[in-house]
Amino acid sequence: MKCKVCRRPAVVDVRRHNAAFCSDCFLGHCRAQVERAVKEHRMMGPDERVLVAVSGGKDSLALWDILLDIGYQADGLYIGLGIAGYSQPSGEHARAFAAARQAHLVEVDLPSDFGYDVKTGAAADRRVPCSACGLSKRHVFDRAALDGGYDVVATGHNLDDEAAVLLGNVLRWDVAYLARQRPVLPGGEGFPRKVKPLVKLGERETAAYCVLKGLDYQVEECPMSAGNRHLGYKEALNAIEERSPGTKAAFYNGFLDRGSALGAELCQDEREGLHPCPSCAAPTTAAVCAFCKLVERAGGDPRRRIPVTAL
Amino acid sequence: MGGVKVLLRNPKRELEVPGPLGVLALLEQLGYIREAVLVIVDGTLVTGDATIADGSGVEIRPVVSGGATGPAPTGSPR
Numbered sequence: 529m530k531c532k533v534c535r536r537p538a539v540v541d542v543r544r545h546n547a548a549f550c551s552d553c554f555l556g557h558c559r560a561q562v563e564r565a566v567k568e569h570r571m572m573g574p575d576e577r578v579l580v581a582v583s584g585g586k587d588s589l590a591l592w593d594i595l596l597d598i599g600y601q602a603d604g605l606y607i608g609l610g611i612a613g614y615s616q617p618s619g620e621h622a623r624a625f626a627a628a629r630q631a632h633l634v635e636v637d638l639p640s641d642f643g644y645d646v647k648t649g650a651a652a653d654r655r656v657p658c659s660a661c662g663l664s665k666r667h668v669f670d671r672a673a674l675d676g677g678y679d680v681v682a683t684g685h686n687l688d689d690e691a692a693v694l695l696g697n698v699l700r701w702d703v704a705y706l707a708r709q710r711p712v713l714p715g716g717e718g719f720p721r722k723v724k725p726l727v728k729l730g731e732r733e734t735a736a737y738c739v740l741k742g743l744d745y746q747v748e749e750c751p752m753s754a755g756n757r758h759l760g761y762k763e764a765l766n767a768i769e770e771r772s773p774g775t776k777a778a779f780y781n782g783f784l785d786r787g788s789a790l791g792a793e794l795c796q797d798e799r800e801g802l803h804p805c806p807s808c809a810a811p812t813t814a815a816v817c818a819f820c821k822l823v824e825r826a827g828g829d830p831r832r833r834i835p836v837t838a839l
Numbered sequence: 840m841g842g843v844k845v846l847l848r849n850p851k852r853e854l855e856v857p858g859p860l861g862v863l864a865l866l867e868q869l870g871y872i873r874e875a876v877l878v879i880v881d882g883t884l885v886t887g888d889a890t891i892a893d894g895s896g897v898e899i900r901p902v903v904s905g906g907a908t909g910p911a912p913t914g915s916p917r
């Protein structure tokens with residue numbers, strides 16, 4: 529195969545674009561897709577301070593790398609989840625990237641900063657690990673972004689993630705979740721703005737980006753992900769994609785174009801009734817927020833400050 | 840004839856198949872679909888139409904990651 533752009537020998541094929549690329553043109557393609565997504569959804573301005581949610585995996589490292597290349601003032605935030613065999617190497621990948629790019633990495637460690645880990649938190653709060661993990665990450669990112677004076681939090685959700693979540697939401701016709709499934713969630717009322725600049729790139733593309741850029745990332749999966757519902761949805765979507773390339777993108781983009789009117793008001797309504805959590809000040813509709821409940825049940829201290837230096 | 844050394848990830852393991860063979864044939868033989876993996880031959884990413892020479896080292900790297908990618912549970916916006 530030859531590169532669609534320059535006709536040199538190709539190293540990656542992207543079947544949904546019916547195209548193959550050489551290394552340079554592929555890296556350019558990825559950057560262009562991020563720039564397009566940022567522009568199309570008005571995610572952030574060129575002078576805004578961005579906090580990238582960095583896990584040490586392919587998506588978040590590719591995202592951070594691309595945002596830095598484009599010229600954003602982008603810092604990373606890594607959260608140590610205390611997951612044996614996974615958290616330590618993931619953290620090392622995040623640190624190595626930050627050092628190589630001379631970028632600023634903020635680190636929060638659930639065990640040493642808050643006194644619990646994902647597993648004990650999940651057990652104490654009777655949740656599955658990914659639910660406890662997601663709740664913790666959202667809380668810490670929100671807090672860190674607000675405390676650190678960042679304008680926006682960028683996460684590495686890619687096209688495959690979004691298509692899988694969409695499939696799950698549609699299978700259950702969960703209108704409240706569908707309403708919230710957008711590439712940009714506006715900030716305000718105690719929330720930072722959140723954006724997903726990788727929504728035009730599939731995970732095969734973000735992985736290829738890392739390989740071609742020589743970015744070392746955490747390839748081995750988190751041990752808690754086995755049997756995760758989203759993995760099942762991804763498998764199903766990939767089986768369809770294999771027969772008709774472009775299905776995932778058509779599914780997700782069609783939702784953004786035509787389906788997202790579905791919940792615009794719902795999204796507004798949701799913010800009514802919010803008040804600051806008496807314990808940690810995060811916005812909540814409950815007496816005490818879900819994060820504080822989880823941490824207290826797990827025997828930790830939710831009020832610990834997140835060590836973010838406001839610039 | 841050294842065969843083709845194949846490195847699989849997650850968990851890491853190694854096996855050997857007779858070469859030379861095409862990338863798609865290798866994936867089919869091992870039960871992978873293209874969309875879910877990258878194929879790296881002797882350290883270089885290759886496209887689906889590539890042929891893998893006997894004696895090469897191949898990594899089949901899964902690209903599908905799992906985890907909580909959904910929005911927050913109802914009742915706690917995001």
Ligand code: SF4
Binds near residue numbers: 657661
């Ligand atoms: S798989 Fe689940 S527990 Fe592991 S990092 Fe992802 S969300 Fe957290």
Ligand SMILES: [Zn+2]
Binds near residue numbers: 534536553554
């Ligand atoms: Zn090219």
Ligand SMILES: [Zn+2]
Binds near residue numbers: 819
């Ligand atoms: Zn709280």
